[in-house]
Amino acid sequence: MAKLDERHLDPAVALAMLGDAAPRNPHRQFALKHSDCFIVTDDYGDIRGRGDGLFRDDTRVLSLFRLLIGDTEPSLLGASLSQDNIIFTANLTNLPLTPDGGAPTPQGVIHIERSRLLWDDRMYERIRLSNYSAHDVELPLSVRFEADFRDMFEVRGSTRSKRGRAFDIEIEADHVKMRYEGLDRLERQSTISFSIHPSALAADRADFRLDLQRRDSLSLFIEVGGDHGGTPSRERHRAAAAKARWQMRAKRRHGANVHSSGRVFNDWLSRARADIALLTTDLPTGPYPYAGIPWFSTAFGRDGVISALQMLWLNPGLARGVLSFLAQHQATETSMFSDSQPGKIMHETRKGEMAVLRELPFGRYYGGVDTTPLYIYLATAYAKRTGDLSFIDLLWPSLNEAAAWMENASRQDPCGFVSYARAAETGLANQGWKDSFDAVFHADGRIPKGPIALVEVQGYAYAAYAGLADLAALKGEDAKAAHWQACAESMRISVERHFWMEDRNFYALAIDGEGQPCQVRASNAGHLLYVGLPSPARAQLITDQLLSAAFHTGWGVRTLPDDELPFNPMSYHNGSIWPHDTAICAAGLARYGARDSVVRLMSGTFEAAVHFNMRLPELFCGFTRSPSEAPVAYPVACLPQAWSSGSVFMLIQASLGLEIDGFASEIHVTRPRLPIGIDQVSIRRLSVGNVAVDLHFQRVGDRIVAYLDPRHEGLAPLIVRS
Template identity: 55%
Template sequence: MESSARQGLGTTHVLKDGDTFVVADREGNISGESQGLFHHDTRLLSCYAMQIDGGTPLLLSSSVSRDNVFFRAHLTNRPLSPLGYPSMPQGLVYIARTQFVTDSRLHERIVCSNFGDQPIVLPARFELAADFRDMFEVRGSIRAARGELLPAEAAGNGLLLRYRGLDGVTRTSCVTFSRAPTAAGPGFLQFAFYLPPGARDELYVEVGDEPIAEAGRERFRSAAARARLRIRARNRRGSRLRSSSPLFNAWMRRSQADLALLTSDLETGPYPYAGIPWFSTPFGRDAVITALQTLWLDAALARGVLAFLAKHQAREVSTFQDAAPGKIMHETRKGEMAALRELPFGLYYGGVDTTPLFVMLAHAYATRTGDMDFIERIWPALVAAVGWIEQVRDANRLGFLDYARGEHSGLANQGWKDSEDSVFHRDGRAPVGPIALVEVQGYAFAALRGIAALSRRRGDAAASEHWDARAGALREAVERHFWSEERGYYGIAVDGNGVLCDVLASNPGHLLYVGLPQESRAERVCEQLMSPRFRTGWGLRTLAQGEARFNPMSYHNGSIWPHDSAICAAGMARYGRRDAAVVLLREAFEAAVHFDYRVPELFCGFSRAQDANPVAYPVACLPQAWAAGSPFMLAQACLGIVIDGHADRLQVVQPQLPIGVDDIKVRGLRVGERTLDLIFRRSDDQVLVSTGESDGDAEVLQSADRAQHGAEAELKP
């Protein structure tokens, strides 16, 4: 068991299964503004608070199990009032609350044990309410009108709460107990625990959108077994990392458990939802990057992401949805506001980078696995995606992939830094659109090189040459228009007038990741990224200190995003700066220790001081998928592992181990049709690599020379 996660500035816990999740406090109650039981982007429970004799029990401790299935709170009674019941001193009754979510329902068991020598009647009152607010309302959106909250009704041993939405849908929330209440009133039910000396009493609760006859022990146990088996199956998929450091292992386990928690098993395969509480839904960009981070360990996640995104690819033009044929989905929502089109996010395509990232991932998946049969099944989607990329590029006078929202309701900025103030000129002025982001050109370059390589494997030499030529032209355009010789760095964007936004931001680190920059410029980018203006001691800032709009407490203009730091580290390692990846992994690990091994979506970009801790960002998602995936990308960058599934070949290039870790074992690594274990051990100033158990003879190569950057670095059969 590990201590409960820190959510923003307060302390909460989260549980999730599929499209249902709960955010509650340390005692197991739901009462805060952003807390609740949510299903399909609707809050089905906005208040669920247990009181003992009119007050909150005294918390002893609480935690979420290491596999993220169960929340357990350990409490005891405060002194009981003598009015109506025998008086009792504090600390005689032990109260254990166990909660989990499965099959779209919240389950709870409450066990009270009397450690006194006198019989006790323990009064328990449950405050219950459901506001049925859409997730965007919970986040702060103001609606012109809402539907009708219907009167609560008694339903067996519980309460039925209902809401008739403006979309004509009646949404329900039913709270069911294992026995009848002793009293009931508006918004509350009361029970009594009867406890002879040394005895215990149990109460079971279920909450869901459909009523049941009665909650109870057998239903609780059966559902708990299903929940644990489901999460174990997700946790066992793919390879595992183990090291000589218990703390490093705890970080890896927690990250893996968070990915398992966030992953939903959809019809198209496993899909990582972006983050809790605000983004517990399929996002395109987040899922692709998470799949890239973990691809070397678990290719099944990438396959599931590709299948889902191909299925939901845009097929028509919609300015409201920012959709066009071939574009890949940015976000999907299922709440009332999306159904009424009060906002465009029911199925929204306003992400300029998701489409090239989709093609990038397809090529990376094929290289990792050799699975061209699957590539054939999604080939029409890949061709359509590249068609959209090229259509937009051809309309841009400089040949860039740019964006401008179709309607005011869409996102103003459509890269991963999508806050309204994240793109600007050196003096802080907002740029005119359409805007071409630097990292997006890198993704488009990689997508074109990827589709060329896949075409070559399919035997289409003409198409391969065409796409390679287009990629080369894009590379030249980026080097010509984005590079600032004065600053020795790439600008963040080129605006609609062709003017460079000459700002020092982390975005060019993503160019390194795809291998676009020429060698001499890449070295200068690496030096800047590892300078104190970017590097804080906990990771890399999204914006260099001293730039216009710099604020370490902002969302994108000086904060630290773990996934961003990991991509930059992987990019620097690609250009031979594996030492930088080692440093950034160590710093990420030390930050993770302060966050109970669960790194948030982002945190503040203050410089590290002696004995100081990283500073939390108050409304960050926790857990969040690409934050949980970042340690695995960092680990691969340090170990120098490159896998060619077409040739059943694994290459290890200049491996290094993190400071303080003397060995790492990668267990069950899949290479083609075989699996093997890799063991990295420190020996003096070297890292030696050996293979452990293997079910076949996959080829393993170790190279003292770093791989070349760019597509030329790919292993050939």
């Protein structure tokens, strides 16, 4: 059995176990992904085995990949990703070279361009070498490589008492094959092939002596895949790039597109849309946004649902894919190891060796208390957005089973709440979105005894019941509609009665297994606003505090205010800023009419994105914003992360006050606002019923005017409320 600390979901804690192997700043790392294969490298394009690598099906199939010139690391000029996330490029140059018996080559006369992409579980790389010196150069170039075939959880810090066996490395004239047979009897292999035969090829390096004529260039093509697959070449590289770009363009055409009058703001929109497309994997059930690279590049229930909710107004097809996948993998049996019960919705799935061997429960794991109500809520929101009752009919048995699981869970709690306690020690101690080991606590810092009822989970359950009641009424199932409406109202009353802290004018973070509230103010309460549970008076009190300096740093909303005892702006969940959390809180504020405050939150989030090169990380540190200072990165955040990328679209919808009634095929706009400095926003190809329209928002004096493109007037009713 593998040793896995319960803190493994906090990457900073788990990877500290790796010492020198811990990864560097994620904003100097670059990721590519295709299907279930992804690569993370530094800005040189190198893999150094520090949490980076080439991964396939949760296994690291390349743990070292470094380019050297004369056994020396070249000098970095710059690195970038193409706008569509398909091509990584590093520009490098040589340090001084003094070959044996030849003239020295000065620094900075050899340009080295590394161009890389992934396609069909294969890495394609072109190394283009250009000689700008006045003399011919014999260039000594080396590629060093290793494949440790470690499971993703090993890379993250888990230790195993036993591993499979590595075979002797097979060396041919133009390629090297590395093989490993896991304890699961599955053979995994990695083959590195070269377009030019190396002058020397060993088990861990390829050496070349390349003749570069002055003012001339040549290219070395390298491929890394499961098998040899053919000799790398310019034609193979170009063909793979063309296929990858065509597929990415097709993904980005799905749904509506947002464009503004602000050039830099558009860069943010474009990068966020490209990142969501990068992370979205086409599964047999439809598109599914994987959570994030590198640690969570797989299907997560909670992350998939929230990402789909963020994109629902623009691309409901993403929600349909998420719902289809989760329905197909709904639990049908009780298992303590996988934390499953009939009707429960999956939290996480993995394909690596440790998951297959059940050394860990994450092959298909159900230890997420919020995924089931969120799944139901997404289905009800999808129905309202699209009017697609035929799809809901297909989901109806699954939705009923999920609701039955919620009700059964509530019956186990004295107050009728949906609570959690891990069924086995191998599972997660905390099972809400703040799932690190210390994310739930009492005001004095004590870790509470389970089962734990989180405040936001009860809000999700309330919204799930209310949405099901509406759907049941539409389907003519009046008894179910009345029952679920009663469940929703009962949940609302219980939350207001048991979670509200009268002395702090806020909702408690959780209620523990002894019925005692964890009297802590946290951003979780903002999720109650998102689903509309609080009374207007209490919603105003929550809004005021979320926007106060204790919570709001100027960059976003902290997960924990700075006056709570365990506050630490550098922690994973206890004072950091998660863009998706800020966006959900903002959508909650908008629901209660605080749309100007949404604009304020969007402004801070946008300015943070600018400092992060337009790509918001999974989280960043919760330090208060100071003049002339940038937000502080969290050292091992996922980048990109689906629900961080989707945050901008949830913020835009909240500021525009835009809702679509799919049943009536109507567009509703309520008290719209535009981001600061933006005078015009257009949503193109917005689907409403069976038509697609272009919708525009224009600043006119101190008013925001919403109107349909003249070509589309009359296609869908636009109802605007000032």
